[in-house]
Amino acid sequence: MASFVVLARVRHFARAARELNTTQPAVSMRLAALEAELGCTLVRRRGGDFALTPEGERALKTFEGVLHSLDVLKSDLSGQPAAALDVVRIGAIDTVSSTWMPPLVEALHRRSPRLKVELTIESTKNLVEGMERGAYDLIFALDPVIGESYRSFVSCVFEMSWVGSARSVDPERVYTVEDLAAMPIVTFPRGTPPFRMIAPYFQDEQVLASKLTSNNSLFSIINLVIEGFGIGALPTVTVEREIGLGLLTVLRTAKRLAAMPIIATYQATTNTEVVALAVEQARLSAAQYCAAVDAERAWVE
Known part of the structure; x- marks a missing residue:
C-alpha cells in the first residue's frame, strides 16, 4: 500500500524504488500483487507513459487516508502525540528531477528535519493545472502560472x-x-x-x-x-x-x-514561511548545480 502511494506520487518505477530503498522489480512485484488482490488494474503503462486508472485514483485516495489513520493510531497507542509536520508540495518536470531536484530535497531535510517534502513528477501542462487547483506549493516547469496569488522566476537555464x-x-x-x-x-x-x-x-x-x-x-x-x-x-x-x-x-x-529556461512558480498566499524556505533553497540548489557543471550547459541568469 505504501509502495503504491509513493509510486503514484513520483510516477516512475525507478524513482519510486530509490525513495523506498528497494529495487525496481520489487516495486513492480508489489504493484502486481496489489492489483491481483484488488482484482483490477491500478496503473496503465504504455511505453514510457505512466498513468493511474480510475480505479488507481480511487485506491490512492483510500490508501492515503488509511496511512494517515495508521499514523494517528500509532501516536495514540504510544501515548505521545506526533509532532506536527510541515509539508511542502513540490512538482517538477523530468528535466529538473534528473538534475538538481535530489540535492534540493536533501538540503530541505537538512535545514528543516520536520519538513515533509511531497514530490510529484509531471508534465508542464499537468503541473500548471495542478498549481491552479491548489495541488502544489511550488513547481518547476517550462511555463509559468499566471495569477495574482502566484509568483514566478527563472530558476536556471539549460543548454x-x-x-x-x-x-x-x-x-x-x-x-x-x-x-x-x-x-x-x-x-x-x-x-x-x-x-x-x-x-x-x-x-x-x-x-x-x-x-x-x-x-x-x-x-x-x-x-x-x-x-x-x-x-x-x-x-x-x-x-x-x-x-x-x-x-x-x-x-x-x-x-x-x-536554451530552455526552467520556470519556478510558487503560491504566495499559503503557508508562506514553508514556501519561502523551499523557494530560497531552490534558488541555492539550482545555482550550486549550475556552478558544478559546464557553464555552457547550465546557468543562472
Missing part, C-alpha cells in the same frame, strides 16, 4: 542540443537545418512546451511533423534516441552520462537551439 545514437550520426559533420529536417525526430507531443521550442527551429512545422515520433517521457525519448529511432533535442545535462558512455553523440549544427 539544448541535438543528439543522436553514436551508431548513426557523424560527430565531425556540421548538420544544417535542412539535414536535420530530413532525419527522423523523437520529441514530446505537439502542443507541449518542448515541442513549441523546437518547431520554430524548422520554420515549417509540416516538415517536422512528417518525421516525428512523439513521447511524453524524457527517459523514454532518451532510450528511443539511443536505439536509433531518430535524433532528439534535449537538455545536454540530462544526457551527459549517455554521452560519456558513448551511447549518444551531440550533433554539430549550423544553427543553435534556443
Whole structure:
C-alpha cells in the first residue's frame, strides 16, 4: 500500500524504488500483487507513459487516508502525540528531477528535519493545472502560472542540443537545418512546451511533423534516441552520462537551439514561511548545480 502511494506520487518505477530503498522489480512485484488482490488494474503503462486508472485514483485516495489513520493510531497507542509536520508540495518536470531536484530535497531535510517534502513528477501542462487547483506549493516547469496569488522566476537555464545514437550520426559533420529536417525526430507531443521550442527551429512545422515520433517521457525519448529511432533535442545535462558512455553523440549544427529556461512558480498566499524556505533553497540548489557543471550547459541568469 505504501509502495503504491509513493509510486503514484513520483510516477516512475525507478524513482519510486530509490525513495523506498528497494529495487525496481520489487516495486513492480508489489504493484502486481496489489492489483491481483484488488482484482483490477491500478496503473496503465504504455511505453514510457505512466498513468493511474480510475480505479488507481480511487485506491490512492483510500490508501492515503488509511496511512494517515495508521499514523494517528500509532501516536495514540504510544501515548505521545506526533509532532506536527510541515509539508511542502513540490512538482517538477523530468528535466529538473534528473538534475538538481535530489540535492534540493536533501538540503530541505537538512535545514528543516520536520519538513515533509511531497514530490510529484509531471508534465508542464499537468503541473500548471495542478498549481491552479491548489495541488502544489511550488513547481518547476517550462511555463509559468499566471495569477495574482502566484509568483514566478527563472530558476536556471539549460543548454539544448541535438543528439543522436553514436551508431548513426557523424560527430565531425556540421548538420544544417535542412539535414536535420530530413532525419527522423523523437520529441514530446505537439502542443507541449518542448515541442513549441523546437518547431520554430524548422520554420515549417509540416516538415517536422512528417518525421516525428512523439513521447511524453524524457527517459523514454532518451532510450528511443539511443536505439536509433531518430535524433532528439534535449537538455545536454540530462544526457551527459549517455554521452560519456558513448551511447549518444551531440550533433554539430549550423544553427543553435534556443536554451530552455526552467520556470519556478510558487503560491504566495499559503503557508508562506514553508514556501519561502523551499523557494530560497531552490534558488541555492539550482545555482550550486549550475556552478558544478559546464557553464555552457547550465546557468543562472
